[in-house]
Amino acid sequence: MPDLDQRVAIVTGAAMGIGRASALALARAGAAVLVADVDEEAGAQARADIEAEGGRAIFLRTDVRSFADAEACTAAAIEAWGKVDILVNNAARAIGGVVDEIDEASWNEVLSTNLTSVWRFIRCVAPHMRRQGGGSIVNISSVQALRGFHGWAAYAAAKGGINALTQQAAVDLAPARIRVNAVAPGTIMTPLNEKVFREAADPQELIDRWNAAHPLGRFGEAEEVAETVLFLASDRSSFITGEIIRVDGGLAIKGD
């Protein structure tokens, strides 16, 4: 288990799914975690779950579409624990739409929530990491940045942007000893996908098809993504920066 004792982490979208699993994993490794999420009830529950295991956490109602909220999160972590060592940019919304059908409001919503949010939080947190002498930033991307899936134009564009921003930020921040990496999950059974399946014309057909698309023959678990987040957040990955690690059961390399 990587030792994150005395480390301080901000995890966006930490109320549920991959963000919640990552926040719990970081807290179990000893980090104090600021749970940043727009969902007050689930966010408070995630904080309570961390504390119930003996971890340290605070919850701050945060909308990642707001620069002021990103600033407030950074300030709250520093006020509570004096620094920020780890930033996990995880919050996102899954809004589908074929490229020549999606409307501009949906496009802008996805890009602001899923991509510009990553820049907002890096912009607010990185200056503190610079002063502290280093840090680790982990962005949650998707295999959708690497392969085309029908009907996800804005979402895929946002994730492709995250991959480019990860590499760019890694180069910009390397002199300050801040590492920036991304995790690209395959299909993970979280509330996000439960909603996608609920809204599908034939949910079981979609579930079967997506399961079969992964060479390992199944969806992943949020905890399996959190393991890689934990690795990238910790000093065990001290010579890795600008990397995009797939946690996808082989989805992106399937050839037939």
Ligand SMILES: NC(=O)c1ccc[n+]([C@@H]2O[C@H](COP(=O)([O-])OP(=O)(O)OC[C@H]3O[C@@H](n4cnc5c(N)ncnc54)[C@H](O)[C@@H]3O)[C@@H](O)[C@H]2O)c1
């Ligand atoms: N589940 C998958 O199959 C899958 C696959 C690839 C990538 N991802 C990525 O993993 C990350 C987490 O996905 P998940 O499946 O756990 O999603 P989820 O919907 O289960 O959880 C997302 C969390 O983000 C929060 N959130 C949404 N909009 C927000 C906003 N404006 N401000 C603050 N918080 C906000 C939600 O309240 C929720 O707690 C996302 O970046 C997603 O794109 C997921």
